Amino acid sequence: MGKRILSAFAGLAAGAALFAGGAHAEESVEVLHWWTAGGEAAALNVLKDQLEEQGVTWQDMPVAGGSGVQAMTVLRSRVTSGNAPTAVQMLGYDIQDWANEGVLADLSDLAAKEKWDDVVPKALQRFAKNSDGQWIAAPVNVHSTNWMWANKKIFDEVGVEGEVKDWDELIAVLDKIKEAGYTPIAYGGQPWQDATVFEAVVLSTGGPEFYKKALNDFDPEALGSDTMKTAFDRMSKLHEYVDPNFSGRDWNLATAMVINGKAAVQFMGDWAKGEFLRADLKPGEDFVCQRFPGTQGTVLFNSDQFVMFQVGEDKRDAQIKLASAVMSPTFQIAFNKVKGSVPARTDVPGDELDACGQKGMKELAAANESNQLFGSLAHGYGAPSAVKNAVFDVVTAHFNGEYTSDEAVKALVEAVSAAQ
Amino acid sequence: MSAGGEGVRLGAGSPFWRAVLYAVLLVFAVYYLLPLVIMLLNSVKPLSEIRGGNLLALPKVWTFEPWHSAWSTAQVGVQATGLKPYFINSFLMVFPAVAISAALGAINGYILTKWRFKGDSIVFGMMLFSCFIPFQIVLIPMAKVLGTIGLAGTVSGLVMVHVVYGIGFTTLFFRNYYAAFPTELIRSAQVDGAGFFRIFWRILLPSSGPIIVVSIIWQFTNIWNDFLFGASFADFDSQPMTVALNNLVQSSTGVKEYNVHFAGAVLAALPTLVVYIVSGRYFVRGLMAGAVKG
């Protein structure tokens, strides 16, 4: 190895240092998020452009993987090293956990000026504010998780008309589909997907009050109740309608099964809609969107929020601009059109959204009015991550046949209390 | 070291046994090649063919669009830049890290074999043990250290991390290699008045070819393939290849363009593949010379 190679390396290293140091602009925001590919990343561009018009450079810090698991690891390392990003995409209780660490920025002045209190659903505000009532996050959208997506052709073939109203009707329909030779349920066997179905089943089985008691408040009595056992029994019932290869399947592959007509229904949040739309299917004509049978009128929500971290004074102005841009109606509509979710502000017009989206918006507003809007456990709005994952463990183990329903109820109570 | 030499012949070289031998070897070649073949085949198919078709079938329509897309137009985060810019980041990180860790390993190996002192085996043992810690445990304290010394989120910081956790391996390689180096040569050089560095530079280094290759291969592949450190310690402008690939492949709620993913994966693997294929022969030779000697 000659000196020339060594000096070449030295040159490269120096170049690297220059490269790393040279890219900072006057005003900039660094945004850590996990919308890293395809349409949703493109949708973020709307935000980026909007900021750049105001002279703020967007420094993109995408870290993909498992609904933000990887990104949260990165965030810990960034905060520990004293190099927190300007804004971070985050969900539910995670926001509160970080707020308790005292590392978030206060957006209250901006929120007061733009009247966020009046336009953001109350249930969401609880997560976007810290315990002192200061705004610390700007919600981007509201997803809801208790949806059922169906292939219209198969539904027509087996004679399903109108909404499937409750559990018994659902089972009747699934039986018919099975007889007709289709896979009734397109199912993705990953813990968060299991939990997404489970929470809808719990809501449908026990009603909104029970859901809140069990999966938001974690009342041990509710967790150990017979209703909970029924919910687990129903999960086992659903297991009879899935194909043998469900385990580990990504949600979008399950959606593809519905799109291709291999399977009839999928229970999944409204992000599944994007897949249907991209396959050029029309809501109402080619596919059906309805609430999970028996959960009509109630909305389990999940909301992506940009949480603002404390940054130096020099970056504060840009951060406020970012927060303001996130809450602007233009961005909320443009983004949510692509993402499948609905705007986090209830005051923006929904006419640019498709039929399912409009339906979702109306239901969200109604649920907000009637206090039927609850946090989705599967997506971090029901419990802090320790408890959430403890529930995942039990639900997944039960669905995969490791526990009977009785054992699952017992394990659930134990796991939750151990994690609290 | 009778490279390629007098292996013991099994089955006395009868044509039948030779045929069986080659058949077995070929079966294993297929086993090792399969995942790569799957990736290559599916990277030149249109998406519709992947969705509906057989994993191992040849493409009906050949398309190189996925490769183009993965390289320069795919959405990786907000920018539709493809993987191209991240390659540069990776190279900027890998070259200095490999060079520095190999250099340190060489000099450490030299000291630990030719300038031995009391307690040197303990020092060596402690350095070697560092190869075996699970890297997940160092994330948080390392972040703190990087922040304290002002290297958080920089390429230099990443280089430092990789050097720190690479020294153990490179020291091991060079130490075992130099242990077999005739001490007489060094002694006579010393009599001629050569000092510590001169001996290293003039006598040991020129004959360290094979072990340098082993160290470089090992370090290059490890650092190039690293995801954990890259994801945790890089900034928006220093993210390496693997992080970008993961961003491309692991989109949470978007359409999965598998052909682009596979093309991206092969692209990401190319540098290490090239290194292995080009220097594979030296690798075995280097292992022979240093790493597995008894």
Added chain:
Amino acid sequence: MTATSNVTTEPVLRRSSGATALRRGLQDWLPRIVLAPSFAVIILFVYGFIVFTAYLSMTSSTLLPRFDFIGLENYVKLFKLPNWWIALKNLAIFGSLYIGICCALGLFLAILLDQKIRGEGILRPIYLYPMALSFIVTGTAWKWFLDPGIGLDQTMHALGWASFHFDWIKNRDMAIYTVVIAAVWQSSGFVMAMFLAGLRGIDTEIMRAAAIDGAGPWQLYRRIIIPMLRPAFLSAFVVLAHMAIKSYDLVIALTNGGPGRATEVPATFMYSYTFTRSQMAIGAASAVIMLMMVASIIVPYLYSELSAERQQ
């Protein structure tokens, strides 16, 4: 990668003649001064961090480190968690099969390749290349290949073998074995290279002598050659053992711990408790146990190697 060497070079270079005392003093200390930075870095970044983790495991840290001391409570909690036991059991199954099969297959291929094979130059890199790829790269391909819906199973059906059935990755009891298959794929070629290097390093005189004594090729391998590969075996064992304990990418890419939690291993357990579940102290406790496992393999090995060397 053993720590052994057959040439010992004890204090050879201390007594250089004709140099001044000062210069000699410097020359004496120079090696230690040059080595010191590397050693200091290791002390801080490896042992310092291990101490940090050990301390963390005795605190009530959740999202970020916290520095209160609560004793061994987290270890009690850890060993009450069913997931941890599943992880340990899986590591036992995975580790023993992985190491065993890699060694056997590596040796087998090395012996075959050592038969003056035409095209060795092509085969060897083919066997070796998987080591160059991370599972971030090959994970999807493996997942697909093993998936009965799209992979091998379907291909066999398409080729007319309708009764072919391979659904291990979807089967709670078998999934861990698919992890073994992929792991063996990645490392067996590397082990092969180590054995091949070992075989090529054996003195041919010994073999010739044994052959003259009338030993057949099989006997030759069993009695003479394989025993002489002991250092290569040991090196392979150490490398494989630490890879087995550290295996993380592999499981995440292939099964992500599923079906259910059937393929959870300590490395995934540790990561998920530390970072995903915000139970950092329990994660740290599991890390300490993992470190102890690594140490229980590596330390005796290092000790025997280094002390054997000193006795030479």
